[in-house]
Amino acid sequence: MIPNPFTRDDALAAGSATGEALHALRARAAERRDRHWGQAISYSRKVFIPLTTMCRNTCGYCTFVKAPGEPGANYLTPDEVLDIARRGEQLGCKEALFSLGERPERRYPEAREILAKLGYETTVDYLIDACRLVLEHTSLIPHVNAGTLMEAEVARLREVSGSMGMMLENASKRLMKPGMPHHACPDKAPILRLRTIEAAGRLGVPFTTGILIGIGESWEERIDSLYAINDIHLSHGNVQEVIVQNFRAKPGTAMAEWIEPTRDDMLRTLAVARLILDPSISLQAPPNLEEAFEDYIGSGINDWGGISPLTADHINPERAWPALGELSRRTAATGYRLVERLTVYPAYLASLPGDMNIALSRLAGSDGLAREQFVS
Ligand SMILES: O=c1nc2n(C[C@H](O)[C@H](O)[C@H](O)CO)c3cc(O)ccc3cc-2c(=O)[nH]1
Ligand SMILES: C[C@H]1O[C@@H](n2cnc3c(N)ncnc32)[C@H](O)[C@@H]1O
Ligand code: MET
Ligand code: SF4
16 A cells, blocks of 8 residues: 555645645645546435434434424424435435434433434434335435444444444544533443444445534544544555534534534545545535535535535534535536535445345436536
């Protein structure tokens, strides 16, 4: 393997890059992207399925989570899940993004009661059947974003999903201390998150992970997190995409008054991520959390993540996605072109279990490759 010419010292020094230095850093990252991904910037057409909003964690930045008694604290019923998926299918969606709270049944009797009425003991048990329902009754491919999982759970979910994901957020334990965003959030222990990604690696599950920036971490902790992700990929080869997501402050949360990362901070971090990570890893940033999102292209991204024509981004519901026409136009204005992809990237299609391969080839055509579809 050719050693990466961008060293850890280079990455650390890049933390203070502004002006000309930032410009040069970004140009270098964009060039690395061009060499491996060309001029295509992809997105996945998806629906968002928030299976439950209850969660045993209370991350300081999260507005998704609802405690029992609060409005919106619930589980979707199987009928509601299928209804969202079917309506998405009619609008041309290919991905069902299951994103949900983590193990609420360990904390709330109300969650246990709802699950029992549905016939389940745990949220993960219900999630597996909800994925199967979507797989059997629609053409959508489930992508599971359920937080920290045990290896046996990943193995069961693997049978009913095309890909899985979980943001590492950050590899620093410091963020779990009192006053920090992951205080009293057992599932945000970095060691457990890293083990989840490794378990997916051992099982050959195409995986999405990433970092949430601006939540109190230092530049060095951000760099360490990117290296930790890349190391897992070098051992297991399963990290298909890495998301760099910028924290947005939300009213009503512990971090409502926290200062948001600047656009330059995002541009710098994306460039460094592109230069640290194996070039085969897709670099994704969401276009709905920054006004001048097209500038991300000049920092080396090649993907916008999931975009929905039907459902909101339930994690950032106040931040609407750009319409696909606008995304396409603004991508094209930078000299690149917007293309549609599936939740599983072409390089990973061949490694899926039998059932999923059948489902995916149904979507992708007889050559078994993800369809490149141009959006006007
Ligand atoms: O709409 C969203 N989609 C999120 N997605 C979905 C993403 O946009 C894509 O749909 C998938 O990664 C498939 O490529 C995530 C997927 C993960 O595996 C891990 C974290 C996220 C985070 C978000 C998110 O905050 N909002
Ligand atoms: C699904 C992912 O969404 C991210 N997430 C959760 N809350 C916020 C917020 N306020 N701003 C930006 N991203 C957020 C976390 O990284 C989580 O893992
Ligand atoms: C709704 S947040 C995304 C899923 C999971 N609870 C996590 O934080 O990783
Ligand atoms: S970010 Fe995920 S783990 Fe944290 S409180 Fe929200 S739903 Fe729970």
